Amino acid sequence: MQKLVEQLINGLTVGSFYALIALGYTMVYGVLSMINFAHGDIFMVGAYFGCFTITQLSKTGFTESNPVLAIIFTFIAGAIGAALTGITIEKFAYRPLRKASRLATLISAIGTSIFLQEFVRLIPKFGSLITSIHFGEKNLFPESWRAAIINVTQTFGGAMVKTYPGILGTAGIKLGEISISYSRILIMAIAIVFMVLLYLLVRLTKLGKAMRAVSEDKETAALMGIDVNKIISNTFFIGSALAGIAGVMMGIFYLQIRPTMGFTPGIKAFTAAVVGGIGNIPGAMLGGYLLGLAEVISIQFLPAVYKDIVAFAILIVMLIVKPTGILGGSGGKNKL
């Protein structure tokens, strides 16, 4: 029994990641009816922005003196970095193709995903490349800049695994026989807070109303004076920021990040979004937690290697039995 409770907590932690990432898939699908396959990589970019920030803060000793502030700054950096990446992608990779066939956008999304992974992997090379640009005898950048550029690019990305400093440690609380680490509690709390905030934003604010309108019918929304491009941009901003937050959580919790880290969580979160009902925000949250729980329960009763089989079997069964997902996603018709 005690082990089962522990497993449920494990499942809720993993589910928090899936749910936060799934929100981005579902929001973009809601307004654009497209699957943003680069979303997992936006999550990765967020983790890298966070890693860069906390590494710099740790170097100056700020993390030691103000651990709470340092973590908050890291989350902000990860969220903003990911959000800016998200709106840039929308502007350059998706907006030009909005009138093209859905397949074109999908291919563009896959291309963007590869681009982001390779970009983060090769950043140190770009750093040394741009600092070696010469005009005759004169270098493009002054000497002091060059060292800084190389330093920044090397701390930011690269082929090697980057490591978050272990700020939270492995300490935790014990409830009877069950031990829960503080990092787990933090992750679940952050995930729930942001999901509630997002739900309130979509339901109660003017921006949320506009997003729902765009998702319902772009042309009519435009006739009502809504700037559709701006709303789509905002949707990407919010969805990507949530992915960035999940990325930083991943780094703080698991410590290691790498350019390919977005792939598996991306696919799992996509599964979660479909299971919950793609285009439906509470559905994405529900799907995320369900998938996380399904995985740990399968590990409890089956050999661990069947975990992914169970997760994707759920996806297939769901697609056969109820293609619109548990909470009945928008399916053909858009609805946030």
Added chain:
Amino acid sequence: MSKRFVFVSLLTIAMLLFAACGGAASAEEAAPAEAADTADTADAAVEDEWGYITIPAGEKVVLGLSSALSAGYAAYGQDMLNGATVAVQDFGDLNGWEVVVEGGDDQCEGAPGVTVAEQFSANPYLIGVVGPMCSGTAIPAIDIYAANHVLMITPSSTAIPVTASGNQNIFRIVANDDLQATVTVDYLFNELDLTTLGIVHDQSIYGQGIAEAVQSKFEAAGGTVTGIEGITRGDQDFSAVVSTILEADPAAIYWGGMDAEGALLVNQLRAAGFEGVFFGPDGIKSIPSFVQAAGGAAEGAYMTFGAVGGATGYEEFLAKFTEQFGDPVAYGPGSYDAATIVLNAAKAVATVDSDGNLIIPKKALADMVRATPYDGITGHLEFDENGDLKVVSITVFQAQGEELVPVKVYDFGE
């Protein structure tokens, strides 16, 4: 059609062309390699049944290095590349020909490793390969190297099947996993007095192989294996496996796998309240990518490692290495030895023909490696018929603070 769309399309086409060119280039290189095999061999005293490597004057002699140079296990792979680089610096030129190290990124996986093996085999100026780094890469790659008679010396692929193929061009300069498992079980049983063990592995040829070897030896010694579970390489969350494996409350956990997942696993084990012994193979012998990446959770963890530097000339090597690349991680010294063996053998069999080409007979090269014992920085290296070492030693290390401290040395053979 907007301009942007045209631009994006052109970019895609350019990328595809770029990829295609990569393939084409290696195909073109294959031709001279075959030509080299049938080259004018009049200058060579004895006909070499595997053919010859012919390197014209002005070209560079290439030493291949196959390891993971990106993603999760790159700390090891880069270390190996650094070791081989120092070896070439120490060796200097080969009868007047400049030697360069060419790194191939096999990502510690089968398919990319085979691609690297094909590219290396097609390179007419390649004299030998150091690596592959991982057993799971080495086993499929060996078929390619054997078919092309490319000399291959791995300093790190420890799985038993690596040298079991009977190929005369395949060598290994580290103790295999059977011996690592023996040492592990002896240490757990006789030094730490532990009789219950939970095992987690990464389902790879290497990880699962050594995990199962530890399991059978531990049970044979009278211990109880409380559970054995597999995880997937590249995953981040093992907490559910951790809960399952800790259910039986084992005194120790053995991890069969690499550093990246090992660091995550030990961290999640400690977070779940596990206070017993964490033990792993050579795949976690790394300060940056295991001890530091585990964020303090690796404290007290044990690991076995077979290619410890410290023998003849190690101090000079260490000085040169640290000056350029910082501290060696794990197989840097082993790669140095492997590279030096290839280069020494090449120097011993190389001749210059009347046209001024450097000629290296392939079979003679492999035979020279087999016949010549070498006192390297990782110890006395002498090969048996299978290409394995006659004499090996394995050291048990423990993570103490930010260091890996040797706690016991086991010697095998002669």
